[in-house]
Amino acid sequence: MQHYNMNLNLKVWRQKNSKTSGAFETFKVSNISSEMSFLEMFDVLNEQLVAEGKEPVAFDHDCREGICGMCSMHINGRAHGPWSKNTTCQLHMREYKDGDTIVVEPWRADAFPVIKDLVVDRSSFDRIIQAGGYISVNTGNAQDANALPIEKQQADDAFAAAACIGCGACVAACPNASAMLFVSAKVSHLALLPQGDPERKTRAFNMVNQMDAEGFGSCTNIGACEAECPKGISLENIARLNREYVGSMLSGSAVEGLQQ
Amino acid sequence: MSLTGIFLIVFLVVHCYVNAQIFYFDGGVRFLEAAHFMGTNLLIRTTEIGLFAFLILHMVQGLSLAFKNRSRRSQKYAVSAGSATSPWYSRSMALLGTLILLFLVLHLYKFWGPNRLNQLTTGEELNLYTAMKEEFQMAWVVAVYFLGCFSLAWHLVHGFYSAFQTLGFGNSRYKGMIKSVGIGFSIVVPIIFFMMPLAFFMHWL
Incomplete structure (x- = not known):
């Protein structure tokens, strides 16, 4: 494909902090290469703003390799932009053509308050993990891979669930701002492996409780989360979470866990 | 939502089976027996x-869920x-469910209400076959039934799958x-339901 340069109009959400209300600001950027990533385009914009003595646009990013889950832009109505199974940092400017207008918003959910501009506070995810997304046993050194036989399909499903990078695109994409796909991935990868078994009965219950306490919406099986997930986390995990949750409720241990 | 939804799905099967008895083209004999x-x-x-009770629970849960979810952003x-x-x-x-509810108001007012009232006051049932024959001559009634069945169809496309997904079968x-x-x-199911007013309106029955 031929490389090309383009001039773009950007409508970017600007917000000072979580206390103030924000608004869109329009920018023009020129000579953007089709080979740039979306975040590199934002670097160009910010250098331009710094040169003009203006406040650069704050946005989250870290690895820029599509694996860390830090980038978080809602681009023209799509979490991580229009490409499927893709993060914002791996969205490339060849998607756009000269003269395009791109609307960039932060993840919008009451459980993800805006810190500044396009940066949102996703620590509610951390608190959900703290509520049960771990194992307490000391696993020691890594043992021989074949010492603990695990069915191949089981291991594959656990791996697919563990691929969740916790970026929050599921919440951003969900019309209900629900975090079910994230929670279900975190519950699933432990529920499918023997290491996760001892705390299995309380895990789903406690994590779902924390999810509700954080103010996320409830799942109505719309499926926009799965469509937007950069790691292709499947809705099957939500079905598994529901099974785990019922199991958690039926056994008394969930309630005991709460009382402790 | 899922448990009440599945109960309502089972109800639809029974309701549809009983009412489809009119398609024996026997002047409603079999249908009246079943009714x-x-x-x-x-x-x-x-x-x-x-x-x-389940219908009301389904509506209350559904609407409160919709309003709660809307407030999360x-x-x-x-x-x-x-x-x-x-x-x-x-x-x-929620929108499709509300449309079905509006249809239900008319539906219960036309058939279920008068029939139960008559049973209470006289102990006799109404002839629902002739009642259908009369009611379904009115084009606006048939139109509301179309809207009801149409909304039901789309509500079910998501609802049927969603109920089982919630129960963990997905x-x-x-x-x-x-x-x-x-x-x-x-x-x-919605097509069979809509065939009933349509059949009376078109004088197939």
Whole structure:
């Protein structure tokens, strides 16, 4: 494909902090290469703003390799932009053509308050993990891979669930701002492996409780989360979470866990 | 939502089966026999109380869920994905449900209400076959029934699958089967229901 340069109009959400209300600001950027990533385009914009003595646009990013889950832009109505199974940092400017207008918003959910501009506070995810997304046993050194036989399909499903990078695109994409796909991935990868078994009965219950306490919406099986997930986390995990949750409720241990 | 929904799906099957008796083209003999059984059997009448309880529970839960979920994003997106990431009917369950409720008001007012009232006051059932024949001569009634069946069909396309997903059946082994059975059910049942007013209106019966 031929490389090309383009001039773009950007409508970017600007917000000072979580206390103030924000608004869109329009920018023009020129000579953007089709080979740039979306975040590199934002670097160009910010250098331009710094040169003009203006406040650069704050946005989250870290690895820029599509694996860390830090980038978080809602681009023209799509979490991580229009490409499927893709993060914002791996969205490339060849998607756009000269003269395009791109609307960039932060993840919008009451459980993800805006810190500044396009940066949102996703620590509610951390608190959900703290509520049960771990194992307490000391696993020691890594043992021989074949010492603990695990069915191949089981291991594959656990791996697919563990691929969740916790970026929050599921919440951003969900019309209900629900975090079910994230929670279900975190519950699933432990529920499918023997290491996760001892705390299995309380895990789903406690994590779902924390999810509700954080103010996320409830799942109505719309499926926009799965469509937007950069790691292709499947809705099957939500079905598994529901099974785990019922199991958690039926056994008394969930309630005991709460009382402790 | 899922448990009440599945109960209502079972109710639809029974209701559809009983009412489809009119298609024996016997002037409503078989239908009236079945209607008499449904209207007088103690077990059925007891279940009817449960049906209303579940229906109301389904509506209250559904609407409160919809309002609660809507409040979880105070600042809305300026640009939303729309149908690029999810089908419209999955995002419109509360609206479709409300349309079905509006249809139900007319439906109960036309048939269930007068029949039960008559049973209470005179102990006799109404002839629902002739009642249908009369009511379904009015084009606006048939139009409301079309709207009701249309809303029901789309509500079911999402609702059938969603109920089983919530109960945890949405794994790779059953998902495809549940989705296909759900879509088949959502097409067949509302069509059979709508054939009833249509058949009377077109004088096929």
